[in-house]
Amino acid sequence: MGIYIYNREQIKRIEDACLIAASVLDEIEGIIDAGVSTHEIDVLARNAIKKHGAVPAFLGYKGFPAAVCASINEVVVHGIPRRNAKLKNGDIIGIDIGVRYKEYYGDTARSYAIGAVGEKVEKLLLATRESLYKGIEMAVVGNRISDVSHAVEAHVVRFGFSPVEEFVGHGIGRNLHEEPSVPNFGAAGRGPRIREGMVFAIEPMINAGVREVDVLGDGWTVVTRDGEFSAHFEHTVAVVDGKAQILTRGKNFN
Numbered sequence: 001m002g003i004y005i006y007n008r009e010q011i012k013r014i015e016d017a018c019l020i021a022a023s024v025l026d027e028i029e030g031i032i033d034a035g036v037s038t039h040e041i042d043v044l045a046r047n048a049i050k051k052h053g054a055v056p057a058f059l060g061y062k063g064f065p066a067a068v069c070a071s072i073n074e075v076v077v078h079g080i081p082r083r084n085a086k087l088k089n090g091d092i093i094g095i096d097i098g099v100r101y102k103e104y105y106g107d108t109a110r111s112y113a114i115g116a117v118g119e120k121v122e123k124l125l126l127a128t129r130e131s132l133y134k135g136i137e138m139a140v141v142g143n144r145i146s147d148v149s150h151a152v153e154a155h156v157v158r159f160g161f162s163p164v165e166e167f168v169g170h171g172i173g174r175n176l177h178e179e180p181s182v183p184n185f186g187a188a189g190r191g192p193r194i195r196e197g198m199v200f201a202i203e204p205m206i207n208a209g210v211r212e213v214d215v216l217g218d219g220w221t222v223v224t225r226d227g228e229f230s231a232h233f234e235h236t237v238a239v240v241d242g243k244a245q246i247l248t249r250g251k252n253f254n
C-alpha cells in the first residue's frame, strides 16, 4: 500500500484523534498508584475515550480485549488489563492507548514509576523517554527512517540498555498501523526517505537487560527474556514544514 502522505487538513484531523489519546492519558495519570488494578485503568480509559466521542482503537484489534495495553515491570508491551493485576510500590507500568476519531487514528504511550523504584529503573525510564525525543529530532525531511531508529538505539545503549527488535513504531493515520515500520535499532541512513506529510508513531521499547523478548501463552503479553524491567514511550508525529511536529501532546508529556 506504500506510505501515505497526508495534507494539512488530514493532519489536523489526525491531530484531533491524537490530542484525545493524550488527554485520556493525562486523566489516567491521576489514578495511577499502588493498589489500583490495570482493569480499573482500562475502565477509566474506555469511559474517557467515549466521553470525547472517540472509539478505543485497541479494543477488538486482532481480538485484543481492552482499550489500553497495561504493561507492568518485565512486560514490554501489549499487557492485558486484569482485575487481579494491582500496582504496588516499586513497579513500573507502561500505558499505551490508541483512539479513532472521525476516521483517523492517534497512538501514544507513557511509562510511570509507582512509588520509589531503584536507581537503575529510574535511569531506564529517563533514558527511554529521552530516546524518543532523540528519534523525533531526526524525523526531518531528507533524513531516512533508520536515522530515527539509530538515534534511539545510540542513546540507550550508552547506559547499557537494549532496544527491542521484534516490535517497532509505525505509520498511522487512516489506519492504526501503516507503513513505514519505524524500528528502534539499526544503522543510520537506511529505509524510506522522510517526506513532508508523513505521519508515524515513534515508540522506543527499551529493556534494562538483554534485547530478547518472548510472547506469553495468551498470545499478547510481551516479556523480557531475562525478566528485567522494560519501558515504553510513544508519540505520534507529523512531518510539517520539514520537521516532526508532535501530535500527541499532553500535560506532562509534549
Ligand code: MG
Pocket: 107, 108, 169, 170, 201, 203, 234
Ligand atoms: Mg504504536
